[in-house]
Amino acid sequence: MALYKDWCDDDGDEDGLKRYLALTEKEGGRAAVIDLLGETVRSHYERLDRIADDIDLLGYETAAAILRELLPTKPKMRAGDLGEVLASELAQEMLEFDVPVRRMRFKDGREVPMRGDDFIGVNFCSDDGGLWLLKGEAKSRRKLGKTTITEAREALKRDDGRCTPISLLFVASRLMDSDDEDQADLGRRIRNEVGKKALARNRIDHALFTLSGNGPIDALVEDYKAAEAGRNHAVVNLHIEDYDDFIADIYERAGDLGDD
Template identity: 55%
Template sequence: MALFDAWCNFDETKDKRKRLWRLTEREGAREDIQAELADAMRSHYDRLERIAKDVDRLGYAAAAKILKAVLPQGAKARSGDLGEILATELVEGKTRFTVPIRRLRYKDGREMALRGDDFIGVGFDDDDRLWLLKGESKSRQRLGKTTITEARTALNRHHGRCTPDSLLFVANRLLESDDAGDQELGRSIRDEVGLEALRPNRIDHMFFTLSGNGAPQALIDDWSGTSTDRNHYVVNLQVEDHGEFVEAMFDEVAQLGDD
């Protein structure tokens, strides 16, 4: 994805079906991608065309007030949301999967974390058969072993399959769409809940981390210890001034401006 290509250095280590990705910011690159990232963040909370209509009807100040009503204000909620957003953007930029539903649009409280799998990617093989990606994201100033263990436990639950409630959430949102392709995909995902037809090697896992420290040894050990019965992605995006970065990005998102 142009965002990450312009922003980060990318280091990859491979071991059979496992990939360890370490991303670090290029010096001075954040300023170049800040506006693009802010726009991507807005799209996870609302449709950009809907925000644009608010601007047309009400002006920038009122449209910004509407957007701010759904943005989290607490540092913890903001950090968690940004981790999920960046994970989703990375999935769509660096893998063959798409993430068809922007979960943050459906939060029932802006400070509340959504339950279930953090993100679900959808892809197809060469024979047009369904393939899924189950993902967990963690965002911390300092990433440590306890957080890593929690995420791996979540990925392994339900025998490594996407949890039924998470799949149904995605499927039902797609079935509500007016687009025939979305409806067909929603039906396929809903069928998977009932049939569990996908073999384990057709359900990839991704563990995404955003942190102030680089990938700690515990994360590398986690990657080394994962099985080879499916594709695994373990990712660390290091942003040294993690807390300041999160705060600055949400301030940028809330400012629609008039230029």
């Protein structure tokens, strides 16, 4: 099942290298994907096969107790994490980038944010097979406004628009730890990029993803129109009217493993 395809309508726009996506829930869309949303969020904090092992060894109740220790409980942290989760899923489904490392699995505290770029996507150029990266910022607000959008855009511009070195090295190290040769090779290529900075600006796309209780947002449209030339940009808003209740429900579902 495609998450966004079944969940949302898109009233987007395109202008050259820039793309604006205004996502709103379809009638019945949330109901169609609600189980998938819970499982998707769960999978960003722990591998599903590891959860399955916990169930086999310890039973549903104890496995769920372990899982809930990984999930944030504070509304602000849940909102921030969910923005990054949904941004990563959108990058894979709609922007054609793989997000090879699920950062939430490596948090050193469930109520603390991760540092660095919010999400990094990977693709390859069809012409020469060279690396192509996506630098992403995700913001989640009950009422999204210009200040938050400006902060996100400034973060995208840092390091001359390149993915921040510490973020790239984090991704590279996780991939190089893999027993999968392809994953380890990708990690090596990303690590090389940190040292060489060889990628041209048109091979580092930018994405600004926003999750909000308000919409449409004029400042986001202005940001889309003003985005710098020379690279691909995606500017996205996912409007959820019952923002607080939605986030609370998704995390309750993520932590509920049922009993069968």
